[in-house]
Amino acid sequence: MKRLSVAQYTEGILANQRTTLARAITLIESDLASDRALAEEVLEACLPHSGNSRRIGVAGPPGAGKSTFLDAIGMHLIEEQDENLAVLSIDPSSPISGGSILGDKTRMERLAAEPRAFLRPSPSRGHLGGVARRTREAILLLEAAGYRNVFIETVGVGQSEVTLRSMTDFFLLLLIPGAGDELQGMKRGILEMTDLVAVNKADGDNRARAEQARQAYAFGLHLFRPAQDGWQPRTIACSALSGENIGSIWQIIREHEAQQTASGAKAERRRQQSLDWMRSQLQDQLESEFRRHPAVAAALPSLEREVREGHVSPSAAARRLLALFHRNPT
Amino acid sequence: MKRLSVAQYTEGILANQRTTLARAITLIESDLASDRALAEEVLEACLPHSGNSRRIGVAGPPGAGKSTFLDAIGMHLIEEQDENLAVLSIDPSSPISGGSILGDKTRMERLAAEPRAFLRPSPSRGHLGGVARRTREAILLLEAAGYRNVFIETVGVGQSEVTLRSMTDFFLLLLIPGAGDELQGMKRGILEMTDLVAVNKADGDNRARAEQARQAYAFGLHLFRPAQDGWQPRTIACSALSGENIGSIWQIIREHEAQQTASGAKAERRRQQSLDWMRSQLQDQLESEFRRHPAVAAALPSLEREVREGHVSPSAAARRLLALFHRNPT
Numbered sequence: 001m002k003r004l005s006v007a008q009y010t011e012g013i014l015a016n017q018r019t020t021l022a023r024a025i026t027l028i029e030s031d032l033a034s035d036r037a038l039a040e041e042v043l044e045a046c047l048p049h050s051g052n053s054r055r056i057g058v059a060g061p062p063g064a065g066k067s068t069f070l071d072a073i074g075m076h077l078i079e080e081q082d083e084n085l086a087v088l089s090i091d092p093s094s095p096i097s098g099g100s101i102l103g104d105k106t107r108m109e110r111l112a113a114e115p116r117a118f119l120r121p122s123p124s125r126g127h128l129g130g131v132a133r134r135t136r137e138a139i140l141l142l143e144a145a146g147y148r149n150v151f152i153e154t155v156g157v158g159q160s161e162v163t164l165r166s167m168t169d170f171f172l173l174l175l176i177p178g179a180g181d182e183l184q185g186m187k188r189g190i191l192e193m194t195d196l197v198a199v200n201k202a203d204g205d206n207r208a209r210a211e212q213a214r215q216a217y218a219f220g221l222h223l224f225r226p227a228q229d230g231w232q233p234r235t236i237a238c239s240a241l242s243g244e245n246i247g248s249i250w251q252i253i254r255e256h257e258a259q260q261t262a263s264g265a266k267a268e269r270r271r272q273q274s275l276d277w278m279r280s281q282l283q284d285q286l287e288s289e290f291r292r293h294p295a296v297a298a299a300l301p302s303l304e305r306e307v308r309e310g311h312v313s314p315s316a317a318a319r320r321l322l323a324l325f326h327r328n329p330t
Numbered sequence: 331m332k333r334l335s336v337a338q339y340t341e342g343i344l345a346n347q348r349t350t351l352a353r354a355i356t357l358i359e360s361d362l363a364s365d366r367a368l369a370e371e372v373l374e375a376c377l378p379h380s381g382n383s384r385r386i387g388v389a390g391p392p393g394a395g396k397s398t399f400l401d402a403i404g405m406h407l408i409e410e411q412d413e414n415l416a417v418l419s420i421d422p423s424s425p426i427s428g429g430s431i432l433g434d435k436t437r438m439e440r441l442a443a444e445p446r447a448f449l450r451p452s453p454s455r456g457h458l459g460g461v462a463r464r465t466r467e468a469i470l471l472l473e474a475a476g477y478r479n480v481f482i483e484t485v486g487v488g489q490s491e492v493t494l495r496s497m498t499d500f501f502l503l504l505l506i507p508g509a510g511d512e513l514q515g516m517k518r519g520i521l522e523m524t525d526l527v528a529v530n531k532a533d534g535d536n537r538a539r540a541e542q543a544r545q546a547y548a549f550g551l552h553l554f555r556p557a558q559d560g561w562q563p564r565t566i567a568c569s570a571l572s573g574e575n576i577g578s579i580w581q582i583i584r585e586h587e588a589q590q591t592a593s594g595a596k597a598e599r600r601r602q603q604s605l606d607w608m609r610s611q612l613q614d615q616l617e618s619e620f621r622r623h624p625a626v627a628a629a630l631p632s633l634e635r636e637v638r639e640g641h642v643s644p645s646a647a648a649r650r651l652l653a654l655f656h657r658n659p660t
Contacts, residue, residue: 047643
């Protein structure tokens with residue numbers, strides 16, 4: 001990868017030059033130490049220009065129609081609301097490694113041709129912590145480039161939706177009727193994070209079933225998901241295909257924003273997210289140093305086995321590993 | 331506290347001498363370094379004799395009738411099933427510090443008088459991690475003393491129920507009808523951990539309302555809680571006061587055990603719990619060393635403030651703190 005200077009990256013991003021923005025995102029996705037140092041400088045320079053977007057998480061199982069939905073709501077924003085937007089797609093479970101941009105772009109046909117939309121699939125390589133870091137940093141760059149709405153999309157079947165909730169202002173769960181009554185394979189706890197359940201594909205013969213599904217989710221939310229920060233989660237049936245209720249979903253997102261801004265909950269959540277993010281990076285780093293320590297690395301597999309088999313207590317094993325870590329400093 | 335030798339503790343525990351068992355639990359509750367070393371030795375000696383109980387978590391909001399329920403199911407075990415049992419109560423949110431044994435014993439009147447039951451409130455001092463460690467270790471001692479059923483009770487309104495789930499085989503959520511349709515102030519995600527929702531106080535005028543509440547929870551569970559490890563969570567209405575369905579709850583616990591034992595899920599869960607526990611202790615310890623480091627401790631408050639206010643990026647702050655940690659080793 002040919003690198004630019006910090007000033008070139010920063011000026012290009014602030015001027016919303018798409019090529020520079022794309023290259024900067026590629027830079028922050030790199031794990032090379034020299035790239036990291038440069039990336040940190042670019043991020044620091046962009047930081048004062050960030051924070052001004054709506055950060056909207058969209059999770060849903062494969063087949064729920066996330067791409068069609070994002071295409072529809074994105075076009076609604078551009079054509080009806082005079083807005084611009086970026087879409088980041090996270091798929092940590094995908095076996096495909098990086099660079100399937102074409103595949104993602106064609107999934108959102110109309111948006112892909114729009115100058116006021118910026119689409120970016122996340123590279124799927126790397127563990128979830130890495131994906132989380134790259135996504136957070138990409139949001140900052142997109143905001144510095146002037147995108148007022150950043151959608152982050154994930155199949156919520158792993159831990160990715162927890163990650164997503166920790167970096168967004170609004171969390172939308174997209175489901176479909178008729179895929180069984182259950183949460184369609186979504187991970188535990190996803191409902192706890194949801195601000196809006198949208199039942200997609202409410203079109204043609206599916207309308208009645210979508211409305212039934214919506215009512216069931218509404219009942220479940222009422223039962224199991226008390227209001228948080230003064231927001232009681234909503235439900236809606238919609239059709240990304242026909243466009244039905246896509247505008248209403250946008251109104252709900254705006255209503256949530258107005259309420260959370262007025263109460264101070266939005267600002268407080270973002271402050272807390274920043275702190276949490278710092279702490280999670282510290283924790284990852286400390287643990288990684290610990291695991292890389294030669295004496296620890298040598299002893300860990302057999303101790304883990306003995307703990308699993310019940311021959312050594314977890315406490316005793318932890319104590320031994322810590323002793324190894326401290327006795328032979330690297 | 332007068333201490334015994336490792337052999338005295340161990341022999342007393344294995345012979346189920348109640349006084350020695352109680353003193354050993356007090357020993358593991360101590361944070362004194364000398365007590366810890368002794369406690370670790372006692373635990374290591376008891377480890378081969380542990381693991382043979384049903385570990386049953388019981389969570390529920392204040393007023394759900396947990397004590398009456400435990401009294402009822404405990405007496406059922408003793409009188410009808412020829413079993414013995416121990417009850418550990420965790421209440422990390424309680425302001426009362428240690429030693430309120432009398433208060434707890436009188437909450438379970440019949441059990442308190444039973445030689446085949448052992449009741450122990452957890453000391454509420456200390457952070458949750460400390461409570462978790464003490465509870466896990468107390469389970470081991472109780473098992474070594476021959477208790478075949480260990481109930482661990484918590485008000486599930488903090489993080490205590492997550493802790494509880496991580497050390498039990500079966501998780502029972504006790505609720506009551508008529509306290510609103512919602513989860514009665516329980517923390518997010520509690521339903522995801524539940525193997526059985528029991529709606530208590532289904533007696534007298536309350537019977538119909540308890541059954542209605544049970545049906546609502548059944549519907550919600552069906553919708554939002556897919557089977558895990560082959561177990562679809564159940565619901566039941568019961569009365570700890572009249573004894574109705576207390577025997578049926580025990581049958582459900584046994585059915586779960588039979589199924590999870592046959593599938594291997596129980597053994598695998600316990601192995602994974604041991605590993606998770608070792609890792610969580612390592613993580614706690616590493617983080618605590620980091621935070622106690624003088625340079626880190628000095629810089630942390632102002633950096634946290636700057637991160638919250640958006641003046642420094644979380645990544646940059648993490649990097650600076652790690653540099654301080656490594657530059658000036660203690």
